[in-house]
Amino acid sequence: MPKITIFSGGTATNELTPIFTNLSNCNNTSYVIPISDNGGSTAEIIRVIGGPAIGDIRSRLTRLIPNHQEYIRELLSFRLSSDPSLAKQQWNSIVEGNSELWNSFNSSTKEIFRSFFVHLHVELLKRSRINLSTKRQFRYELANVGNLFLTGARLFIGSLDSAIELFCKLTDINSNIQVLPCINTNFTYHISALLQNGLIITGQSQISHPSEPQVENHPPPINKTRPPTPNDDLSRTNYFMDSDIQNVVINEVEMNKKLRNKKSLELINNLSVSDDSDGEESGNIPQYIHPELKKSQLHFNKSNDIEPLLSPIKRIFYISPYGEEICPTANSRVISTISNTDTLIYSIGSLMTSIVPILVLKGIGKAITTSKCKNKILLLNGCLDRETFGMTAYDFIKVIIESTEYSLKNQNGGNNIHIPWNQVITHLFYMKNPKIEINHDALYEKGIRLVEVDRADGGDFFDLGDLENKLSQIIS
Structure with a gap:
């Protein structure tokens, strides 16, 4: 049977597993x-513990849990209440072992x-520093139990890959199915989007589903996070970091490299937006964090009516x-999996914030x-979103090609490289009566074969x- 490798984010591809x-x-x-x-x-x-974002990984893992382990899936898919007090009670009952989820x-x-929940609970208490600062307290509302378990396992074992392997063993996921983080790390990685008009958006959540431009409290109260996108362009530009601000940040980095004595380090700390000098206690959380990345992203809006970006994305x-x-x-x-696969599938979902962050990594382009x-298949989305507004199927593939070339x-040390398109994508699957323009002739010229698939009744789904x-x- 063929070996299949799928590039994807979390939610969109779950139905295709x-x-x-x-x-x-x-x-x-x-x-x-x-x-x-x-x-x-x-x-x-990320804010309190640090480490890699594991939400999409957990989402795929829980979807792969077999039916005979339904009770485990129920536990690891459970999301705590949106009420902070009730959420804390639910978490405590899970840690203490008297929650109905354990029945x-x-x-x-x-x-x-429970051992991994307890381990994480201790780490959260250590970092909360309740008597010193409210800024370090973990907000339990809407926390996903699977995310908390995977984080506890990673902290205990010290490896994200090993934590995923443990998750698979405990839930009896088929041993021939792999869920691989694109980077194996214990640190946090963030992305930015450079728009064609020169503006920069920092943070994946800010790119896909932006929050309110300015929030005074950190963390902000629950009713102050994730409102709809503002309508006026002036306030919307507050999501972006312009080139002047970027230069200030870069200058701070250079100062940090040059100044070594205690007085100089105090100066750098004063320049930093963060006032949490946590030292070793903060684990993998850097002392300086870009100001856009410090805004609470707990409550978000992924509805389809979010306004498109002010300008198309040039690159991620x-x-x-x-x-x-x-x-x-x-x-x-x-890299090894891609090199030995029979079929590579770029799945549906967020092109710019799910597929491209994988493609731009060192080693991915060479492996592809x-x-x-033999087959490198793009499953085209059923409709456009905030990130891809105004794009055609040709544009989708062009982004994938340019990301691979990046x-x-x-x-290869900065040398510009141009590769044939059908070396990266051989087939384009699109829905019947597509809402995204299909440039048939242009794609045929690039050596890409087009396959039309029926559309599901009443939706933008295959x-x-x-x-x-x-x-x-x-x-086959």
């Missing part, structure tokens, strides 16, 4: 997931899971906590272009039966 499993007959399916999402309950974990667990399995890139552009190296297991993979450029049939014909 049974199809991908069937196509490989549970033989070998790998999901490569980004770790740059800084919204929702993941945002609170179906035998005592030994229950204690295995990773940034350091100071806002400097960096180019991390991909997880070695991901040198792989003996990866190759950084790996008909799952027809999609599986069309994929099976090509893959």
